[in-house]
Amino acid sequence: xxxxxxxxxxxxxxxxxxxxxxxxxxxxxxxxxxxxxxxxxxxxxxxxxxxxxxxxxxxxxxxxxxxxxxxxxxxxxxxxxxxxxxxxxxxxxxxxxxxxxxxxxxxxxxxxxxxxxxxxxxxxxxxxxxxxxxxxxxxxxxxxxxxxxxxxxxxxxxxxxxxxxxxxxxxxxxxxxxxxxxxxxxxxxxxxxxxxxxxxxxxxxxxxxxxxxxxxxxxxxxxxxxxxxxxxxxxxxxxxxxxxxxxxxxxxxxxxxxxxxxxxxxxxxxxxxxxxxxxxxxxxxxxxxxxxxxxxxxxxxxxxxxxxxxxxxxxxxxxxxxxxxxxxxxxxxxxxxxxxxxxxxxxxxxxxxxxxxxxxxxxxxxxxxxxxxxxxxxxxxxxxxxxxxxxxxxxxxxxxxxxxxxxxxxxxxxxxxxxxxxxxxxxxxxxxxxxxxxxxxxxxxxxxxxxxxxxxxxxxxxxxxxxxxxxxxxxxxxxxxxxxxxxxxxxxxxxxxxxxxxxxxxxxxxxxxxxxxxxxxxxxxxxxxxxxxxxxxxxxxxxxxxxxx
Ligand code: C2E
Ligand code: CA
Ligand code: CA
Numbered sequence: 001x002x003x004x005x006x007x008x009x010x011x012x013x014x015x016x017x018x019x020x021x022x023x024x025x026x027x028x029x030x031x032x033x034x035x036x037x038x039x040x041x042x043x044x045x046x047x048x049x050x051x052x053x054x055x056x057x058x059x060x061x062x063x064x065x066x067x068x069x070x071x072x073x074x075x076x077x078x079x080x081x082x083x084x085x086x087x088x089x090x091x092x093x094x095x096x097x098x099x100x101x102x103x104x105x106x107x108x109x110x111x112x113x114x115x116x117x118x119x120x121x122x123x124x125x126x127x128x129x130x131x132x133x134x135x136x137x138x139x140x141x142x143x144x145x146x147x148x149x150x151x152x153x154x155x156x157x158x159x160x161x162x163x164x165x166x167x168x169x170x171x172x173x174x175x176x177x178x179x180x181x182x183x184x185x186x187x188x189x190x191x192x193x194x195x196x197x198x199x200x201x202x203x204x205x206x207x208x209x210x211x212x213x214x215x216x217x218x219x220x221x222x223x224x225x226x227x228x229x230x231x232x233x234x235x236x237x238x239x240x241x242x243x244x245x246x247x248x249x250x251x252x253x254x255x256x257x258x259x260x261x262x263x264x265x266x267x268x269x270x271x272x273x274x275x276x277x278x279x280x281x282x283x284x285x286x287x288x289x290x291x292x293x294x295x296x297x298x299x300x301x302x303x304x305x306x307x308x309x310x311x312x313x314x315x316x317x318x319x320x321x322x323x324x325x326x327x328x329x330x331x332x333x334x335x336x337x338x339x340x341x342x343x344x345x346x347x348x349x350x351x352x353x354x355x356x357x358x359x360x361x362x363x364x365x366x367x368x369x370x371x372x373x374x375x376x377x378x379x380x381x382x383x384x385x386x387x388x389x390x391x392x393x394x395x396x397x398x399x400x401x402x403x404x405x406x407x408x409x410x411x412x413x414x415x416x417x418x419x420x421x422x423x424x425x426x427x428x429x430x431x432x433x434x435x436x437x438x439x440x441x442x443x444x445x446x447x448x449x450x451x452x453x454x455x456x457x458x459x460x461x462x463x464x465x466x467x468x469x470x471x472x473x474x475x476x477x478x479x480x481x482x483x484x485x486x487x488x489x490x491x492x493x494x495x496x497x498x499x500x501x502x503x504x505x506x507x508x509x510x511x512x513x514x515x516x517x518x519x520x521x522x523x524x525x526x527x528x529x530x531x532x533x534x535x536x537x538x539x540x541x542x543x544x545x546x547x548x549x
Contacts (some may be wrong), residue, residue, distance in 0.1 A: 019087070019106040022094075023050050027062045030101060039108070050104070053078065055474040057086075058121055060129025061191070066092050066102050067195010068211050069150045074549045085109070094151070106377040114133060120286055126200040129185035137199035137207055144211070155251045156213040158225055159264040160188070162275045163243040165204035172238060179287045180188045180242055183281040187228045207264070215250050222248050224281040229277065245271035249282035266290060297353045300346075304358055308334050311366050312530035314525065315539050315546065316385060316502060319516050326383035326416060327374075328524065330531045331359075335384050346472070359393045365404065370534055371415065372408040380542045385416040385445065394492075395418070396418055398436040405440060412441030416466065426461040434463045445502070449490065456493055467494050469520070471505025475476030478510035488518050495519070509548065 013020045020035035021029050032443040040053055050405045051062045057074040065071050073093045078084040087106040094103055124136035132140070141157070155503075162184070166368040169177040180193035181204065188198045188208055199211040226246055232239040247268025253338045254260050263282045271280040303309060313327035325475030350359045364386055371384040389399075405412055416448075417437060434444055443465040446458070459467060469487060481526055492502045503515045515523060529538055530544050539546055 016105075020047070021050060021104050021106075022101050023062075023066070024101050024103060025066070025099070027051055027066065037107075039079065039106075040322075041081055056089075058125045058132070063194045064189065065195065066093075067193075068093055068153070068331075069140070069147060069195060071143075071195075071420075072139070077108075085111070095219050107282070114318060127180050127198065131185045131189070131202050131206070132197055132199040132415070134199060134201045135514050137197055137201070137209060138257040138261070140197050141209055144209075145255050145257075151210070151255075153212050153251075154214050156210045156218055156221060156248055157250075157260045157264045158208045158210065158222065158246060158248045159201075159261070159268045160184075160206040160208075160228070160244050161268055161272065162204035163245060163272070165242075168240055168242070168317060168444060172235070172240065172285065176238065176240060177233045180233045180240055184228055184242065185234040188225065191225055191228060192549075207261075213250065215252055218250055218281055219405065220247055222281060226277075226279055246279035247271050247278065247282065248279065253282060253287055259465050263287070263290065278401065293353070296349055296450075300350060300353060300355050300359075303333060303335070304355065304362060308336070309333055309359065309361075309362060309428045310533070311364075311370065312365065312383075312531040313370070313534055313537045314479065314524055315529040316383075316522050317528045317539070317546050319512075319520060322548075324382070324529075324546065325522060325535060326385050326414075327370075327534075328385040328418070328531075329370070329387065330361050331365065331387075351479055356389065357392065360389055361400070364388070364401070366402045368408055368410060368415070373411055373534075375409075375411065375414070378540060378542075381411070381414060382540070383414040383416050383443075387418045387420055387447065392428060393433045395433065395436065398433060398440070401437065401442065402440050405442075413440045418441060418445045419449040420467065426458060431461075431463060438463055438465075448504075456490065459497055459499060464499060466500045467503060468504050468524075470504045471525075474503045474505050474511060474515070474525075475507060476511065478514045484514060484518070487515070487520075489517050491520055511549075 013031075013033045016033055016037055020033045021036050022031035024030050027050050029048050029050055031047045036045060045053075054062075055076045055078070056062050056065060057076060061075060065073050069094065073091065074086060074087055075089045076086050085108055087108045089104050089106045092103045092105070094101055114125060116123050124133060124139075125131065126133045139154075140545055142154060153265070162180070165177065181200070182261045185198065185206065188206060191358070192198055192208055192210060193222045195211055199207045199209075201207055208225060210221060229244050231241050232241050234240075246269055247264045247266065247270065249260055249263035249267060251260070253263055263286070266286055267280040271278045271284070272491040276278065310332050311329045312332050313329055315324040316326040316328060318325050331343055331347075333346050335341050348355050367384050374382050375383070401415075404410065405415070414443060426514065437444060443464065445466035445468055446462070446464050447468050448470045449467050450473045469490065473483055473487055477487055491501050491543055500521040502522040502524060503520050506512050506515065506523045506527050508527060512523060513528060527548070538544070
């Protein structure tokens with residue numbers, strides 16, 4: 001029989017008011033203190049399976065919590081006579097010469113606390129699947145790293161994401177979706193070893209924290225866990241095929257729960273990108289990439305907070321009068337080390353981070369402030385044209401805009417929002433946002449309009465005021481009949497729809513003359529004026545015209 005190590009420990013256990021038991025690998029009781037015998041109202045408990053007199057809550061079994069890491073679980077104890085009661089039970093692995101055993105200490109919960117405990121259980125577990133939730137998982141990983149017995153043992157975190165789960169929900173209803181989640185969760189539990197933690201992170205995302213897995217064995221583990229998708233899930237008369245992607249990482253890459261989650265997530269997205277039903281294991285190259293991204297993100301964050309992003313302005317010139325009617329705001333990054341960077345050097349970077357929203361907002365605010373300044377300084381109307389990323393369009397965006405207009409006392413008609421053509425595909429949500437903007441009095445321009453007649457329809461479908469012909473259509477138009485006829489039909493159609501046309505990227509006089517002949521309303525380009533800081537832009541004063549001679 002296993003004995004508690006040391007006379008003092010044993011004496012303490014004998015004297016303790018709380019039930020303390022020791023169980024072996026099978027969950028059979030090898031020691032029980034007097035308080036236990038009292039609580040369970042039995043004279044002897046030795047060799048009885050603990051689970052025959054107590055139920056572990058939260059979808060666990062006793063064996064599943066007998067792992068190498070200490071844990072805390074909620075149990076319900078049902079004595080032979082008397083009311084069942086709940087207790088918090090700490091599970092502490094311990095090693096004796098005879099083998100491993102677990103010391104379980106129970107703290108019965110006062111009845112009035114039960115509802116608080118229930119709340120606690122709900123806070124750490126997912127209601128649908130009864131698996132652990134994200135915060136429990138993170139907490140548990142953290143405990144692993146803080147416990148000297150498990151801190152340096154290799155562990156593996158695996159993330160699962162179902163492919164096409166939405167389709168199951170849409171086609172067969174939410175009950176079917178729920179059944180899939182429950183089935184996958186319980187299969188995962190079955191594929192893991194005692195002491196591993198299986199969690200539902202939310203939606204159709206699951207995680208498994210597998211202890212004591214050497215890096216060499218991770219591919220096998222990933223394959224084993226991947227078999228969770230091998231069989232269809234049966235629901236009513238249906239057999240639902242479920243696919244998923246899987247990403248794994250190990251503690252050789254990080255000792256921080258959130259970092260591990262990020263790594264597993266990166267690997268999982270790789271798996272998703274490489275095709276359905278595959279797994280990817282985080283490696284040194286991905287680690288280097290993540291670090292690099294971290295560095296760039298910090299750099300970007302600093303750039304935003306120290307206002308290294310500035311706007312240059314390029315005049316939009318009316319072709320009939322050669323008067324500057326507006327200024328397009330174009331972002332530049334005054335990088336402390338690399339000098340001035342152009343949008344193609346940093347916009348993709350900004351878009352790949354979580355800072356896109358902040359960047360867009362900063363640029364929009366700068367542009368509006370500049371418009372306010374010009375409104376004050378100039379004795380003639382001048383508009384400011386702002387490039388807006390398509391995914392930035394939302395009702396919240398409209399609200400922010402309307403606040404800016406009110407706070408800065410802007411004339412709404414002097415704000416033009418430029419949206420790239422593919423972004424303006426007329427979804428009902430987008431049209432609604434554009435309508436709200438126009439209701440404020442703001443004008444909308446379709447940017448980079450270049451493709452053939454298939455897209456002409458969008459001019460009619462969208463609530464817009466202006467079209468900007470892309471440079472690819474404009475440059476060399478004088479010598480290219482096909483460009484000329486395309487531009488000509490866009491201009492005619494736009495005019496028929498009461499939409500004005502701006503030609504972008506005009507670099508030579510021949511092209512400009514053709515555009516004038518076609519009746520194009522306005523133009524922009526190096527020939528007319530380069531983008532420059534607000535204080536240097538030409539054509540601001542009354543009577544100023546852009547002189548090409
Ligand atoms: P875009 O909206 O099509 O802007 C016009 C681009 O053409 C600008 O490049 C401008 O400098 C350039 N350009 C003007 N005239 C000529 C010309 O005659 N010839 C040639 N070859 N190019 C000319 P830039 O400033 O590098 O901006 C590139 C793109 O970055 C913009 O394309 C826009 O899509 C995006 N962008 C710039 N600023 C912002 C911003 O504040 N927010 C967002 N979301 N996007 C921005
Ligand atoms: Ca633009
Ligand atoms: Ca453009």
